Amino acid sequence: DAKTTQPTSMDCAEGRAANLPCNHSTISGNEYVYWYRQIHSQGPQYIIHGLKNNETNEMASLIITEDRKSSTLILPHATLRDTAVYYCIVINNNDMRFGAGTRLTVKP
Amino acid sequence: EAQVTQNPRYLITVTGKKLTVTCSQNMNHEYMSWYRQDPGLGLRQIYYSMNVEVTDKGDVPEGYKVSRKEKRNFPLILESPSPNQTSLYFCASSPSVVSSYNEQFFGPGTRLTVL
Numbered sequence: 001d002a003k004t005t006q007p008t009s010m011d012c013a014e015g016r017a018a019n020l021p022c023n024h025s026t027i028s029g030n031e032y033v034y035w036y037r038q039i040h041s042q043g044p045q046y047i048i049h050g051l052k053n054n055e056t057n058e059m060a061s062l063i064i065t066e067d068r069k070s071s072t073l074i075l076p077h078a079t080l081r082d083t084a085v086y087y088c089i090v091i092n093n094n095d096m097r098f099g100a101g102t103r104l105t106v107k108p
Numbered sequence: 109e110a111q112v113t114q115n116p117r118y119l120i121t122v123t124g125k126k127l128t129v130t131c132s133q134n135m136n137h138e139y140m141s142w143y144r145q146d147p148g149l150g151l152r153q154i155y156y157s158m159n160v161e162v163t164d165k166g167d168v169p170e171g172y173k174v175s176r177k178e179k180r181n182f183p184l185i186l187e188s189p190s191p192n193q194t195s196l197y198f199c200a201s202s203p204s205v206v207s208s209y210n211e212q213f214f215g216p217g218t219r220l221t222v223l
Binding site: 087 | 112141143145148149150151152153156167196198200210211212213214215216217219
């Protein structure tokens with residue numbers, strides 16, 4: 001089973017921030033949190049990853065709680081093209097299991 | 109352009125007819141893997157390879173074979189396809205699984221239908 005829990009679906013208004021939560025309560029000290037997204041049936045696309053510090057890149061920000069048991073992916077100004085399934089996964093070496101993800105729908 | 113390519117992109121075949129889906133990456137990545145995606149089940153890993161001649165089973169390896177004779181190629185072989193292998197297949201590669209950075213790059217997918 002995947003090591004993460006995410007809501008099945010979320011909606012967000014265009015131009016607003018989208019905050020996607022992920023629980024990973026069994027995460028161990030050397031495991032990274034990665035976020036990917038999949039638009040329709042295309043190959044998943046890497047967004048961001050982190051270990052314990054918050055991270056930001058041109059696509060998104062990743063906020064990891066101090067106990068590392070949960071994280072939030074933030075898309076600061078969601079657009080219609082951000083409509084996709086977002087996967088939060090915990091990676092340790094060769095274990096890259098994807099769960100069902102969160103289907104984010106950005107609405108005009 | 110750095111990419112992962114898969115061929116064919118679409119395939120309709122019949123039960124029992126052996127087929128191979130090729131996967132190639134041009135980024136000199138050590139790690140490669142195959143996933144299948146089915147409605148409601150997300151992405152499930154079939155096989156992975158940490159380097160040349162090193163392969164291992166993922167979560168759903170039954171009915172599949174792989175080989176890693178060269179670093180850039182990681183073909184998926186279905187010796188005797190069955191209808192329950194009808195799925196969308198993705199190949200992925202990443203630089204290494206022993207570093208902290210192992211972003212996976214995914215191919216465009218192969219949609220397989222077994223009749």
